[in-house]
Amino acid sequence: MPSATETIAGISRTRLKTVAEREAKRFAASRPKTRAALNEGADNYLDSVPMHWMKDWPMPFPMLVAKAKGARLTDLDGYGIDDFCLGDTGSMFGHSPKPVAKAIRKQAKNGLTYMLPTEAALEAGKLLTERFGEFKWQIATTATDANRFALRVARAVTGKPKVLVFNGCYHGTVDDTMVERRNGKTMTRPGLTGQVTDLTELAACAEFNDLASVEAELKSGQIAAILTEPVMTNSCMVLPQPGFHDGLRDLATRHGALLIIDETHTISSGLGGHTGVNGLDPDIFVLGKCVAGGMPTAVWGLRPKVAKDYLAYNAGRSSGHSGMGTTLSANPMQFACLRANLAEVMTKDAYAHMEQGAESLCSGLSAVIEKHKAPWHVVRVGARVEFICAPGPLKNGTEAAMAHMPEVEATLHTALLNRGCLIAPFHNMMLISPATKKRQIDRLIAAFDEILTELIA
Missing domain, CATH: 3.90.1150.10 (Aspartate Aminotransferase, domain 1)
Incomplete structure (x- = not known):
């Protein structure tokens, strides 16, 4: 042998x-x-x-x-x-699902980008709410951007500096999430190109399915948001144990943190994603990749109360760049494809x-x-x-x-x-x-x- x-x-x-x-x-x-x-x-x-x-x-x-x-x-x-x-x-x-390909051909005749919404944008917003729940939506080009913007909102609303992520997670190339848990401590991941910032100042890392490790980090009072996939992917896939997501929701509420669910991969779970299928209750919902049928598009949505709190914060901040938004995001081609995919493909x-x-x-x-x-x-x-x-x-x-x-x-x-x-x-x-x-x-x-x-x- x-x-x-x-x-x-x-x-x-x-x-x-x-x-x-x-x-x-x-x-x-x-x-x-x-x-x-x-x-x-x-x-x-x-x-x-x-x-x-x-x-x-x-x-x-x-x-x-x-x-x-x-x-x-x-x-x-x-x-x-x-x-x-x-x-x-x-x-x-x-x-190239047929409804999406048709939408691309039609929109291409009417312009590719002009920094203004369209009727399709209004229809896509309604479809997003029907499909994923009561959120106030924003459009990005990648889930990386959507997660990055969501974290800015969470920090703005809570006044806290850190995000809590899970060991082995992946949320796109968001600097703040590039940490790991080693010997019970949060460490910057090795191998990051040109990394100069100590990411432990921005993030804390817990183990998935371990609510005790989550609570220990939340007790610091520094956690603005828990950012998680409902199922760990982009590694060897890890399923949530019974009660884990209910526990996250409870801990986030008790410690004044927002719960962000990133469904970019777990949209495979069923209509409405893992959130819809399993009745999860995030404060912020993120989805990228396939939401517009393959057209580079991501969406992120805030629960109405979080949206209200953020708009109040935004009204009082100093004028200038917010650090959110990219020129080609929310372009008319994205909206045409979003409408077609949500209405006719994602069924x-x-x-x-x-x-x-x-x-x-x-x-x-x-x-x-x-x-x-x-x-x-x-x-x-x-x-x-x-x-x-x-x-x-x-x-x-x-x-x-x-x-x-x-x-x-x-x-x-x-x-x-x-x-x-x-x-x-x-x-x-x-x-x-x-x-x-x-x-x-x-x-x-x-x-x-x-x-x-x-x-x-």
């Missing part, structure tokens, strides 16, 4: 290396057009990619996409690929299809894991499914970090892609869209089985 040092996640390291090298060579050999195009044009970009995280895909070089429709991609070399990444949630409702029927498919995928992957006796598990949140190369369930960010197996995951990602299935590059996340077919789900399960059959022979 192999020793623990000779195996990883139940796989022989020697076998893993052999499969990884073979799959990388297979990918590279099968994409001569992509390689030639990159050799000719990629050098114009810093480190040869338009955005640095494009290097995080595990294949030997980036895949160039020629077109996308529904839940399928076609790359430059002509390969058709079942897309379960879907832009890491940005295209959760499929690539009850769409979610029913997505959840049915996700349940089939979850069951199928779980059966494969059980068949091969792998020490892994599968988690599902509505239309979102993730296999985790470690036993579960996980209860916090510390456990999620330990469960992350980059070597194993990279091999699986490339091997799945070579078999026509694309999953998210940063973790083992898969999404079911309204356009995803049963045969695509079956192909993914079969490919997963084929790879594990070899890895855990």
Whole structure:
């Protein structure tokens, strides 16, 4: 029997290396057009990619996409690929949903941006309230911006300096949230580019599902807001334990902090997001990525009382820049797409299809894991499914970090892609869209089985 040092996640390291090298060579050999195009044009970009995280895909070089429709991609070399990444949630409702594509064509004839609202903006505001609850809305371009602006409002309203986040969280590239909990203390995360500020002056860090650690930080009297996803994502997925969100709501109220729920990934949970499905009660609601069907858009909303308090603060502050807002946010193209997506794409029927498919995928992957006796598990949140190369369930960010197996995951990602299935590059996340077919789900399960059959022979 192999020793623990000779195996990883139940796989022989020697076998893993052999499969990884073979799959990388297979990918590279099968994409001569992509390689030639990159050799000719990629050098114009810093480190040869338009955005640095494009290097995080595990294949030997980036895949160039020629077109996308529904839940399928076609790359430059002509390969058709079942897309379960879907832009890491940005295209959760499929690539270019017809109502959204139609709205884009129509609005393009009438201008792209002019710093003024439209009738579609008024309609989108009503739809946002109908879909997500009684909030006073603002529009941003990314969830990063929405979270950043929400934190400014929370500090303004409460007069307190810090945000409380959870170990292992991700809320976009918001400086204030880039902290971790180490040996019971909040620390600035290592590896941040050009970081000069001590982020512990701006943030405190607790463990997800640990209300005692939350209360301990709130007792400092410095916490303006608790910022959390309702389910931890962008790591190995961690579900909330029973009573956790009720506890957060109670603690925030008792200690004079606002509760901000970031649904950017957990919008997969169902119509209205995890907040709507589970009856959560945030003071501020944030949603980005797919809310406008793939058009870069984010929304953030304040409960009426918080909105009233903020407007009172705003009326009394000194004139000058607020530190919130970007020129291209709230442009007419965003509103056209928001209206179309909320009214015609993000529907009850769409979610029913997505959840049915996700349940089939979850069951199928779980059966494969059980068949091969792998020490892994599968988690599902509505239309979102993730296999985790470690036993579960996980209860916090510390456990999620330990469960992350980059070597194993990279091999699986490339091997799945070579078999026509694309999953998210940063973790083992898969999404079911309204356009995803049963045969695509079956192909993914079969490919997963084929790879594990070899890895855990």
